[in-house]
Structure formats: structure tokens, C-alpha cells
Amino acid sequence: MNQQFSIPTALCLPVPDIEALIQGRTIAALPKMFIRPGQRFALYPADSSVSIKAWAKCELCQILDETKPLDILSKLTIWTPKVLKEILQKQQYLFLAYLRVYQLSELQEISVNPNIQEKLGKFVSLPNSLTVSEEKPVINDRTFAQRKRQLEKLEPPLHPELEELQSAIASLSISQPAAKQLDDDIKVFLGWSSDKLITQPDSNLAWINDIAKLGDRSIEKDEGKSNYQAGTDFEIIAHRSLNFLGFKVEENYKGGAGGLDLFCSQPYPLVCECKAGKSIPDRAVEELDRIGKRHLKENYLQAMRLIIGPGQPTKNLKESAQISKISIINVMTLQKLVELKAKYPGAINLVELQQYLEPGQIDYKIDEYIDKAEREIKLRSHIVQLVKNYLENSGIESAGVESLHGAYFGSHPPQPIKTLEMHEILIELSSPLTGYLGRIKGSDWKSDRFYFLRDLLIN
Numbered sequence: 427m428n429q430q431f432s433i434p435t436a437l438c439l440p441v442p443d444i445e446a447l448i449q450g451r452t453i454a455a456l457p458k459m460f461i462r463p464g465q466r467f468a469l470y471p472a473d474s475s476v477s478i479k480a481w482a483k484c485e486l487c488q489i490l491d492e493t494k495p496l497d498i499l500s501k502l503t504i505w506t507p508k509v510l511k512e513i514l515q516k517q518q519y520l521f522l523a524y525l526r527v528y529q530l531s532e533l534q535e536i537s538v539n540p541n542i543q544e545k546l547g548k549f550v551s552l553p554n555s556l557t558v559s560e561e562k563p564v565i566n567d568r569t570f571a572q573r574k575r576q577l578e579k580l581e582p583p584l585h586p587e588l589e590e591l592q593s594a595i596a597s598l599s600i601s602q603p604a605a606k607q608l609d610d611d612i613k614v615f616l617g618w619s620s621d622k623l624i625t626q627p628d629s630n631l632a633w634i635n636d637i638a639k640l641g642d643r644s645i646e647k648d649e650g651k652s653n654y655q656a657g658t659d660f661e662i663i664a665h666r667s668l669n670f671l672g673f674k675v676e677e678n679y680k681g682g683a684g685g686l687d688l689f690c691s692q693p694y695p696l697v698c699e700c701k702a703g704k705s706i707p708d709r710a711v712e713e714l715d716r717i718g719k720r721h722l723k724e725n726y727l728q729a730m731r732l733i734i735g736p737g738q739p740t741k742n743l744k745e746s747a748q749i750s751k752i753s754i755i756n757v758m759t760l761q762k763l764v765e766l767k768a769k770y771p772g773a774i775n776l777v778e779l780q781q782y783l784e785p786g787q788i789d790y791k792i793d794e795y796i797d798k799a800e801r802e803i804k805l806r807s808h809i810v811q812l813v814k815n816y817l818e819n820s821g822i823e824s825a826g827v828e829s830l831h832g833a834y835f836g837s838h839p840p841q842p843i844k845t846l847e848m849h850e851i852l853i854e855l856s857s858p859l860t861g862y863l864g865r866i867k868g869s870d871w872k873s874d875r876f877y878f879l880r881d882l883l884i885n
Contacts, residue, residue, distance in 0.1 A: 433481055434555040436470035437461075438545040444469045446504045447527045448480050450564045453573050454503050455523045456513065458547035461487045468534075468556055469527070472546050478534040481558045482525040485574065490520040498580045524574055529562040572823055572864075572877065587858070631768050637663055637761040638736070640702065660702035660757075661687050664734055667764050668698065672776050686721045693776050695729035697722065706735035706754065711746040730783050734760055744786055751785045759789045766796055772860075773799045805840050807882040809851055810862045812837050814878040824866055824875035827852060852876050 439447075439455055446452045447469065461484045468481045490499070492514050499522075500507045513520060536553055565573070576583075591612065640660045665688055669675045673690035688698035699714040701707065710733050718726040731752040739747070739754050747754050767774045782791040809830075816825055816833045827849045834848065843851075849871050856865035862882050866875040 430557055430559045431466055432555045433466050433468055433558055434552055435549045436468035436478065436552055437482070438470045438472050438542060438548060438550050440546065441471045441473050443504065444471050444480070447482070447525060448529065448564060450527075452504045453524055453526070453565065453570060454577060455482075455525055456505070456547065457487075457521050457523050458517075460489065460521055461523045463487060466558075467549065468552060468558075470536075470550055472542050476536050478530065478536060478556070480527050480529050480564070481556065482527045484523050485526050485570075486524040486578070488520075488522045488524075488578075490522055491518065495580055498582055501583050501586060502577050502580070522577075524577065526570060527564045528558065528560055529564060530556070530558060531562070568817065568823065568878065575823070633663065633666065634761065634764050634768055637667055637764060638758045640757075661700045664688060664698065664700045664760065667760055668696075670764055671767055671774055686717050689722070689729075694780055695725065696732060697726065697729045698732045698734060701733060701735035703736065705737040706733060706739050706743060708740055708742045708746070710735070711743060711750050711752055714752060715750055730780065732783065739787055747787070748785045753783045753785060754787045755792055756789050759792045762796055763792065766799060770799075770803055773803060775799075801840065803882075804884060805843075806851060806855060806862075807884050808837070808840055809834070809848070810855060810878070810882040813852075813863055813876055814881070817878055824864075824877040826868075826875050827872065830876065846871075849874070855882075 437455070437457060439457075443452075443455060447455065463484050463486055465484045466481065467484075468478050470476065470478060492511075496507045496510045499505075500510060510520065534556060542550075563570075575581075640663050665675050668688060668690055672693070673696060674692035676689045676691055678689075686697065687700045688696075690696040690698070697714065697718045699710060699717075701710055714731060714733060715726075718729075718731065722729065731750070733747070733752060733754045734757055735754075736757050744754070746752075763774065779795055782788065782795045784791060812834055813825065813830060815837075816830060817823065827845060830852070831843075831845045831848050834843070852863060852874070853865065854860065856863040856876060862880055864877045864879050866877070868874045
């Protein structure tokens, strides 16, 4: 159980400063006086309706003057260089307090101090002492230590572009759920939040569960739909599926009598015939060849060719597909690819997938590709957890690839890897586009150091 403390005072700060501390966007405040390290106090917002949401403990307080690089200090805090210069002109130095912030279990409403603006940057007495604990830190221990060191040494931020993006979307996150999710993810990645990324079921992806269903025309007939309508519904969801996987599906091709069901132009040409129903007719290959050549001319022979339908293809159909170099996959195989993409947006590499599109029935080949992708995700999840555990057990903030590689073999690894291969994966996991690890770049690859940011959860 966390120890409880009684706090009789509060530090009065501007509302934006307090919100930035509570959101984890900064760990610093600019009081009007020196604050003793270890001192605890509530955060008192300087507005007309006072609700105290958090309290803080001072970990360090520095006195800075104009000789310090204000441009870097600005990038590591929430104040512009102009604001910092204006404060220095008024009082010739800055009190920079490093605050470890904790959220209160519930809001505390207090009466407004009539001289609140005069108290800005100073301590005020609370009408009643608050009882608080360290149960809800805004930032975890390791992340706070990293950011404290970075601010002490005035090291430039690691990801300034992402910080700018977060600032740009912060106002949108209040009213737009998609913007809020992105805002939350960026803050976790940047270390501004201790929360893990939690993947919530996306109602917009419910259609994925219907891919195989719409491929079986017998089900659609039970619902009172015509064969033609069932086929059209399947073409529509196949169109949506390929587009979701990352193909550029050309809108000019939408099936119909004599029409080409689907044509994808990027990342490589792909011609697709959709056959709803319990089985794929023997004539499907001949139809695709005839219609494809009519619409695409000589470009048809340069394209990958695919038939999607339910059930097992006949012997004649498989032989025809081999001769015409056409791939055949079951509709459930398409659904499995889309499900993998939905769980792990970066898991499907369409260029790599192309190597598995061999002539004939290839469901087993696509299953091989999905298994390979899932093994790679499992390996990366294991390495992220390895870095996290290694740093916690050793009590250090970052580690080099050789130390991590040594620890890897004692961690019941899913597969053996070489040191250079592990370094490549660590680089991948510390990219701003993934953000599971952080990287301190060294003079060469062996001197790079890595630290934990967030878990890679396997659904």
C-alpha cells in the first residue's frame, strides 16, 4: 500500500502549465522562488473556478541565467524562447523546478483566493490539508529519470517532429475520437504518459467478420438475395479487403456483365475474379483470361492474377490455373489476411506477399506467409519485453546491443538471432513510426544504446 502524506500548501501556476504537467508533456515548472527538493504541494490552477487535480514533489530546483541555451530549454519544456527571455529580463534568472506529478484519486474543489494573480508562481495555504499518496504517478520512474537527465544536461528532444504533431492535434482530441487515440498513442510513445497502448475493438472493422460469409452465396440466398446481388456484395467486400490490405484498387473496374471484377494497379498489377457460392466453377480461369485480356490488353499478361472463392477448386480448375498462371485462394484465406492487418497494421508487406502468389491453389502458401508474419511479431514482442526486463533488473537506463544480445539467449527466445540481426530489429522498434523502444545513437552500431518506451502487445 502506498504511503499517504498530508499536504497543507499548493503552488499556484497558470492553468496551461498545470495541464501540461498532468498530461506528462513537461516535468518542469517556473516558480517565483527556489523550491526545496523533497517538498510536496498541490498544484493550484490560477483561474476563477479552482479544482485541484494533482500534487507534486520537487525532485530538483535549478537557478538558470541567460548563459543557458534557451532554445534547447524551450524545446524540452512548454515555454517559447520569447517567454523565457521575458522572464529573465524581469528577474534576471529562472527558477526551474523539476516536479514529479501524481494525480489525485478525485478532484478537490477549494475556494478561490482573491489575490490569486498576485500569488502566481508562489505558494498558497489550503483551507484544508490534502491527504495524498504516490499511487497514480503521471510518468513512471524510468521515464521520469530519463527526462530529468535530458533536461539537466539540456540534451535536444529525440523526436521534435512528433512533439509538434502532438501539439497540433491536442485541441482536436477533445471532440474527435480518432484524434484523441492518436494523441494518446503519441504521448505514450514520447513518454508523456505511463499508460500502455490499449487496442480497443474498432466498430469500423466489424465488416471483416463478413468476408467469408459473403463469399458463400448459399447464405445470401437464405437471406432472400438473388445470386446476382450476392455476387455483387462479395465483389464489394473483396474490393474493400484488397484496399484495406494496401492495394490501390482502380474504381473503373467494378464487375458486372462482361466486366473485370477488380484491378489493382499498385504496388503491382493484380487482376482479381470474385466467385461467390459454394464452389468455384471450372470456367472461372477461362473467364478471367478472356475478360482480363479484353480490358487490359497486353498489360494482363504482366499482372498477377487471382481468383477468390469458397470451397475446394476442382482438379480441372487447378490444372487450368497452373497453365494460365492464376492463383486461387479461399475466401476465408482473404479474411485471415485482413484480420492480421487489422490486428497489426504494419504486418502485411504486399511486395513480400507477391512471392507467395504462385499458380494454382495457394491457401497453404498464404498460411505460410501469415505464420511467418506472426513469428516476426512474436520475436519483436519478446525483444521489447527483454529490454524492459533487462533494464529493470540491472537498474540502468539504457543498454547496448551486445549486452541485450547476451541476455537474449537466457530469456527462452523464440528463435536464435545474431547480434547484427538483433541490432536491426532494435533499430526498427525504436523508429518514430513504431516507438516501442528509444535509441541513443552512438558513434557506430555497436555503441548504440536502447531503452524501453511501451509494450508490444500480442492480441
